Amino acid sequence: MSELAPEAPAISPANPVKKRTVFAWSLWDWGSAAFQAVVTTFVFSVYITQEAFGPEEVVSAKLGTALLIAGLAVALLAPVTGQLSDAAGKRKLWMGINTAVVVACTALLVLVAPEQQFLMLGLVLLAIGNVAFEFAGVSYNAMLSQISTNKNVGRVSGFGWGMGYLGGIVLLAILLVGFIFPDPGWFGVTHENGWNVRVAMIISALWFAVCAIPVFFAVPEVAADPHRKMGMRGVLSSYGTLFKLIADLWRDTRQTLVFLVASAVFRDGLAGVFTFGGVIAALSFGFSPTTVIIFAIAANVIAGVATIAAGYAEDRIGAKPIMMWSIMCMVIAAMLVFLLAPLGTWVFWVFGLLLCIFVGPVQSASRSYLSRLIPAGREGEIFGLYATTGRAVSFLAPGAFTIAVSLGGAAIYGILGIALVLLVGLLLLLMVRVPKP
Template sequence: MSEALPGGPSAVPASAGAPAQHTPREQPTPPAPPVKKSKILAWSLWDWGSAAFQAVVTTFVFGVYITQPAFGAEEVVTAQLGTALLIAGIIVALLAPITGQLTDAAGKRKLWLGITTAVVVGCTALLALVAPEPNYLMLGLVLLAIGNVAFEFASVSYNAMLSQVSTNANVGRVSGFGWGMGYLGGIVLLAILLVGFIFPDPGWFGVTHDGGWNIRVAMIVAAAWFGLSAIPVFFAVPEISVDPARKPGIRGIVTAYGTLFRTIGDLWRTARQTLFFLVASAVFRDGLAGVFTFGGVIAARSFGFDATTVIIFAIAANVVAGLATIIAGFAEDRIGAKPIMVWSIACMILAALLVFLLAPLGTWVFWVFGLLLCIFVGPVQSASRSYLARLIPPGREGEIFGLYATTGRAVSFLAPGAFTLAVMLGGAAIFGILGIALVLIVGLLLLLPVRTR
């Protein structure tokens, strides 16, 4: 039985500084009614579509496009891109917990998801205005930063909905199905764009590379993909109810921050293991992000992959990660989320070390053990989400998932820093994988002591 967060509707109050005698999960309750598969599918389609922003906009297509020489000197443009994303990350870290808290209390979770999703779709479509000229660089960076902020806020509301489309008996496979759909949806869209617009000249409908129109049209397609995929969740999943006990006490940003600090204090006093998990997950999730962020760099510089081969590897990596995540979700409901996280991270560390040690043997090493490394990324991400969802009392999902987003942002420097330091000390890109492995090891060591019962 998992530890529960304080403040659940059926929790028994405790004296100051002492843990509650009972938690919502410990009291006998009737089993939750099964959730319709159509509702689960509608919820997961948002994940399927959202990968249009993650995979196409930020990672493989527009993020590469805006750093081209046409926008300015590579080192200057890259630094400005990093600065824009850094500012976006700071905004998310500061605002994610209180926006989740306010939407929970006001019963506006679905409304907030709709607004932030619309902002992401709008920013993605407007990227079509960014011509390959220095004068358009700032427009592209601003749209990218706003889109990233809105996407993170939307993800908080979306993750909070997990409890509305699952029960304790199936939350693992529902989370895994949604996360796996995200991987597969991103790759399907990326393959369509690569074949239809990005590689051929001219591409579909006569779109040429002149003026960057192959990329700009791809942004319009990506926006439509996300917008259409997101529609079903707003019809299938109902809005949450207003919490009359909390709404009067949450007015304004300052008051919300006060509530946030009290929440952290409550976690320390009555649900310390949950707080420990938030810290541990922040570390290992940054390591997971490092796998995909720097995997292409290692493939190109240490194993001689050209740009096309890197993209092919990225597609293969996302496919295996997506399928593995869906399969692991079923296993999680049987054996628990923590074993999935622990064994998956351990396997990733082993695969990373084998990539480093066997690198002189040739490119097959990266194809085999690099893909093995990617297999376990999705299961860890999905299990981490469902593990936390099991702990949250009804009505506080947005608040705690907002805190989940903030802790992740707070340590987002770990993987880039460890990768850079390892490369500097080793003198070659291949040493960077040891930096990523180190972050995963620290995350695993922090996770192991976290008690699930």
């Protein structure tokens, strides 16, 4: 029998789970949203594409290039770093190092003044922060099996993911009310020379740093595997081990490999919902920038609450039904947004928010489903591969959106492209057979 066979579950039902340990683990997700929501989505990424940094098309292209390079680095290195941390028993150590790098990069963004000579500094810090964030996320996801059992992994995963949504929105709301919108804002911070955004970066870094601390005390380090460690002689040999892992998955637990492919596709569709949702709201429904932010806050709050609630349902009915029904509901909601768009802005408010209800449950269930399949001691390795497959198909949603808009001649057609990616992911998911407990 292969060492990857599902008969060696990573999650033992006999292990007691302390609520305070789960809460400490989830606080990392709560704090990490400072980087996701504030830095990469709503605040800094918008700030650095302003005219002060150069022509819009030039800056946008450089931003895209920086994030592309970061994505390639994650795709190439995530499985290997996860594999090495598992074997050496250094999962928590490397999670701490990568978290510290993200915090440092976020704090250093205070140096990025709105002038062209600071553009490269901002892009480099953003790219490094993205890579470190993904690597830290691999270790964080791998910890799921340490703080849950087969009976409650769904609600534990859902609680953590929901905390991420809610934490990001709480911080975003504080920054918008205190610094981004008013001039002057709290403590006399003004918009002059971009100080409102730059101070927000310092606060975001502190927010993440403080919230990340509890997990390192509450969750124990994994034990080293001396047999695997002896067989690893540097990074190059680790790639050989990675290819052997993929071959073993194909031969012995093919359903795990099929799920990795299916989840990569539908997760890219989920990313497209938030990436292009604001574009559709603004161009097709006439939302102002302020209204887009208000909608985004509402969408994330709804997604967070729904994710926590869906975690409890998942432990009763299973992760696959949650993923399948959620994706189907998202496709239906997307089609209703498209078909009813001529009726006015209420369509996007109603059916756009309905669509957002199901984003978090799919993401959380995908993580917990994979966690159930991974043998003990291989969590970082498999979750690294999970990150790699996601990056490998990250062109799908942007490509489908762009093609749909080009063929339809209007931004509203882009939602059909996103729905198509979700539908393909659903069809691939149907091919995955749930392993017997």
